[in-house]
Amino acid sequence: MNSTRRGLLTALPIVGAGVLGVGFWKMLQGMESGGFDPRAVKNPNVGRPIPQFAMPGLPGLGDGFTDKELRAETRPVLVNFFASWCIPCVQEMPGLRSISRNMPIWGIAYEDKPENASAFVQRDGTPYARVAADRHGRVAIDWGVTGVPESFLVAPGGRILWHGSAALDPQIYDAEIRPRLAGL
Amino acid sequence: MFGPEQGHFALALACVLALIQFVVPLWGAHKRNARLVAMAPFLAVSQLLALAISFFSLIMCAVHDDFSVQNVAANSAASKPLLYKITGVWGNHEGSVLLWTLILGVCGAAVSAFGRNLPDILRGRVLAILGGVSAGFQLFCLLTSNPFDRVFPAPMDGQGMNPLLQDPGLAFHPPILYTGYVGFAVPFAFAVAALLEGRVDAAWGRWVRPWAVAAWCFLTCGIALGSWWSYYVLGWGGYWFWDPVENASLIPWLTGTALVHSAIVVEKREGLKIWTVLLAIATFSFSLSGTFLVRSGILNSVHAFANDPARGVFILALLALVIGGSLALFAWRAPSLTSGGLFSPVSREGSLVLNNILLCSICAVVVTGTMYPPFMQLLAGRTISVGKPFFDAATIPLTIPLLLAMGVGTALPWKRAQLARTFSHLFVAAIIAAVGLVLCFWKFSGALPIACGALAIWVIAASVTDILRRVGLGHSSMSDMVARARNLPRSSWGAALAHIGAGITVLGLCGMSGAQHAIVEIHVGETRSLAGDDWTLLNVHDYAGPNYRAMQADIAIRHNGKLITTLHPEKRDFTTQNQTTTEVAIHTNFITDLYGVVGDRHGTGANATYVLRLHRNPLAPWMWLGGLVMAIGGAFSLSDRRLRVGAPKRAAARNMAQA
Numbered sequence: 001m002n003s004t005r006r007g008l009l010t011a012l013p014i015v016g017a018g019v020l021g022v023g024f025w026k027m028l029q030g031m032e033s034g035g036f037d038p039r040a041v042k043n044p045n046v047g048r049p050i051p052q053f054a055m056p057g058l059p060g061l062g063d064g065f066t067d068k069e070l071r072a073e074t075r076p077v078l079v080n081f082f083a084s085w086c087i088p089c090v091q092e093m094p095g096l097r098s099i100s101r102n103m104p105i106w107g108i109a110y111e112d113k114p115e116n117a118s119a120f121v122q123r124d125g126t127p128y129a130r131v132a133a134d135r136h137g138r139v140a141i142d143w144g145v146t147g148v149p150e151s152f153l154v155a156p157g158g159r160i161l162w163h164g165s166a167a168l169d170p171q172i173y174d175a176e177i178r179p180r181l182a183g184l
Numbered sequence: 185m186f187g188p189e190q191g192h193f194a195l196a197l198a199c200v201l202a203l204i205q206f207v208v209p210l211w212g213a214h215k216r217n218a219r220l221v222a223m224a225p226f227l228a229v230s231q232l233l234a235l236a237i238s239f240f241s242l243i244m245c246a247v248h249d250d251f252s253v254q255n256v257a258a259n260s261a262a263s264k265p266l267l268y269k270i271t272g273v274w275g276n277h278e279g280s281v282l283l284w285t286l287i288l289g290v291c292g293a294a295v296s297a298f299g300r301n302l303p304d305i306l307r308g309r310v311l312a313i314l315g316g317v318s319a320g321f322q323l324f325c326l327l328t329s330n331p332f333d334r335v336f337p338a339p340m341d342g343q344g345m346n347p348l349l350q351d352p353g354l355a356f357h358p359p360i361l362y363t364g365y366v367g368f369a370v371p372f373a374f375a376v377a378a379l380l381e382g383r384v385d386a387a388w389g390r391w392v393r394p395w396a397v398a399a400w401c402f403l404t405c406g407i408a409l410g411s412w413w414s415y416y417v418l419g420w421g422g423y424w425f426w427d428p429v430e431n432a433s434l435i436p437w438l439t440g441t442a443l444v445h446s447a448i449v450v451e452k453r454e455g456l457k458i459w460t461v462l463l464a465i466a467t468f469s470f471s472l473s474g475t476f477l478v479r480s481g482i483l484n485s486v487h488a489f490a491n492d493p494a495r496g497v498f499i500l501a502l503l504a505l506v507i508g509g510s511l512a513l514f515a516w517r518a519p520s521l522t523s524g525g526l527f528s529p530v531s532r533e534g535s536l537v538l539n540n541i542l543l544c545s546i547c548a549v550v551v552t553g554t555m556y557p558p559f560m561q562l563l564a565g566r567t568i569s570v571g572k573p574f575f576d577a578a579t580i581p582l583t584i585p586l587l588l589a590m591g592v593g594t595a596l597p598w599k600r601a602q603l604a605r606t607f608s609h610l611f612v613a614a615i616i617a618a619v620g621l622v623l624c625f626w627k628f629s630g631a632l633p634i635a636c637g638a639l640a641i642w643v644i645a646a647s648v649t650d651i652l653r654r655v656g657l658g659h660s661s662m663s664d665m666v667a668r669a670r671n672l673p674r675s676s677w678g679a680a681l682a683h684i685g686a687g688i689t690v691l692g693l694c695g696m697s698g699a700q701h702a703i704v705e706i707h708v709g710e711t712r713s714l715a716g717d718d719w720t721l722l723n724v725h726d727y728a729g730p731n732y733r734a735m736q737a738d739i740a741i742r743h744n745g746k747l748i749t750t751l752h753p754e755k756r757d758f759t760t761q762n763q764t765t766t767e768v769a770i771h772t773n774f775i776t777d778l779y780g781v782v783g784d785r786h787g788t789g790a791n792a793t794y795v796l797r798l799h800r801n802p803l804a805p806w807m808w809l810g811g812l813v814m815a816i817g818g819a820f821s822l823s824d825r826r827l828r829v830g831a832p833k834r835a836a837a838r839n840m841a842q843a
Contacts, residue, residue: 007519013511028500
């Protein structure tokens with residue numbers, strides 16, 4: 001083996017380690033800024049039209065809604081799957097209330113007793129413009145929901161623009177949702 | 185005397201001592217100043233002393249329920265049993281980093297104590313490198329993960345500990361595993377010192393190998409213990425999930441195993457020098473990166489530590505210094521290391537090269553599978569997961585030739601083997617393996633388990649017959665054989681044992697591939713059959729434990745009407761922590777595990793049904809037993825080293841006495 005080849009070969013490990021190191025550094029940066037989430041769940045429906053559904057409302061909170069009504073909206077809507085039995089959903093509520101000042105949020109109670117869901121939504125003031133009950137979680141399956149809370153940004157006409165699988169707060173709204181609204 | 189302030193001060197003192205230990209001997213070696221170099225052992229021992237005081241102080245804080253210490257308040261509680269107050273110290277991030285540095289300190293002191301026969305300059309440099317790594321981790325501990333931070337106002341009681349962690353197996357798992365990880369710092373330091381010196385020779389191979397073997401033993405035990413814990417505590421019936429945290433321990437084990445073997449070639453044939461140095465650096469680098477990846481939260485794992493990207497940045501910088509520095513030194517100095525003679529492919533060293541190629545290929549597969557998801561997400565923005573199908577499909581085809589070579593390798597002589605003679609040595613083992621193949625056809629199903637099972641029997645048979653041949657079975661008298669067995673180097677016994685252990689583990693894995701399970705929902709009194717056994721739910725009763733409520737099931741297992749055992753699995757509800765744990769019930773006869781788990785109760789009163797999970801796991805205990813045998817083999821070969829390392833001195837003393 002000549003010495004140049006030897007030198008190149010012995011330099012390979014540090015080059016490899018360097019590439020890995022830069023990758024890890026980018027990941028850490030992304031984790032701090034929110035751009036990289038190792039626990040993220042990707043929803044295959046992003047970019048596609050919303051599925052068909054028709055759901056009843058919750059006691060004392062109106063009539064529920066259908067996919068046709070959601071499609072007919074002229075403003076973007078944030079669709080939020082929640083449940084009264086879910087702790088992150090409880091933590092999410094103040095954030096949702098502050099987001100609801102900027103855009104309409106439509107809530108879907110996932111696998112929840114209607115009276116529990118209704119009491120949960122009304123306890124500290126509802127953030128939702130409209131609420132529907134997905135009593136047995138069928139609609140959630142069509143949306144590709146893996147757990148609650150999950151949220152979808154739906155454009156006028158019914159296309160899903162964005163999906164989030166964590167409890168929402170104003171920071172996520174500013175970083176992820178607001179820039180997408182600007183493009184509409 | 186041993187309060188949090190004293191502990192904090194001792195840690196800072198240790199850090200300063202470690203920094204001096206890093207700088208002074210290296211400077212002394214550079215200037216050829218023997219007195220500066222000779223300071224290294226004293227510094228290493230005093231650093232250990234300071235660390236021990238620091239660690240002991242943290243234990244005392246936990247034992248005395250000092251909830252003004254943030255770490256104790258967050259992880260302990262007044263009602264916790266004393267054993268778990270002590271072991272809980274290293275069950276969290278801050279405490280485990282302190283334990284990490286303590287073990288590193290022990291390694292340094294061990295090199296000082298057992299390395300008296302090393303050349304002073306080499307020992308000074310090794311200790312300096314260890315000191316440098318120590319100083320880095322102690323700074324990390326002090327600056328970002330201080331276990332002695334106070335909290336004001338102090339809470340009345342601590343937040344308690346995850347009930348899953350209140351288990352004796354897990355209490356002693358981290359120290360053993362960390363000793364394995366950290367132990368590879370010593371071969372790493374030897375490699376860096378050799379690069380600084382610009383010389384690697386047979387003596388270097390002889391010095392570095394015991395340290396690598398010792399670390400390897402601990403890592404083997406640590407992995408086996410972790411796997412056993414997930415088997416009997418998590419209650420999923422599985423033993424290895426190819427989870428990133430598990431892979432993080434398997435990767436250094438694979439390169440460490442390669443290192444243990446390649447160092448033999450350096451020692452005996454002065455070959456594979458550059459490669460061995462690289463393996464020593466790589467093994468410790470993988471140990472460090474594994475720790476880093478787990479703690480930074482980059483890898484998505486079930487074994488979550490509290491994730492903190494800021495901490496991650498600090499460790500990454502530390503890794504860049506340690507790994508980047510050593511690899512840069514490698515790129516610069518390694519080309520000048522002279523390589524040894526040429527090998528014949530059919531020889532002991534040839535088979536060790538094959539061993540290294542295969543082990544490193546398996547390692548590359550595991551690294552790829554582990555790193556692919558985060559890098560895919562970073563580069564392409566897609567989340568994917570790589571799981572068991574990939575790892576099984578990619579590692580098993582590499583394991584088959586490895587097992588085949590393991591049997592042949594020990595039968596080959598150094599330098600050049602005569603094939604005909606080797607084959608005659610292996611004839612008996614081959615016949616036993618052929619019988620084993622028939623046995624495997626009968627007991628296992630599927631081509632891979634049958635092939636691997638037969639090869640495992642081949643490895644065991646070849647190791648046993650190799651030892652018997654060397655002892656002289658068949659052509660010597662009994663007393664001759666005993667004498668020869670005594671004279672056989674302990675390392676040969678150790679190698680045979682370790683190979684037998686590997687065979688036992690592989691047999692266990694093959695057996696587990698035929699594990700059967702059923703999930704049933706039945707009333708009390710009903711019976712379900714699984715693989716020829718009848719499982720009857722006799723009774724379910726509730727009771728209250730010290731800090732939980734439990735539901736215990738009595739399950740009788742009968743085979744052809746004869747009672748084998750009654751299992752009592754439990755489901756425990758820890759109300760304060762809002763957590764449920766399952767207490768698995770296992771009956772083992774060391775051939776088959778019967779494994780029962782009780783799940784949810786549906787309905788009430790006489791109509792209540794219970795969800796039960798029933799497992800029949802053939803050869804399950806062999807997986808961990810094999811790991812233990814491997815580690816014992818390693819320890820056996822270590823006992824040989826110590827005698828040999830002391831040999832020149834004893835010979836010198838004898839010569840003096842004669843003169």
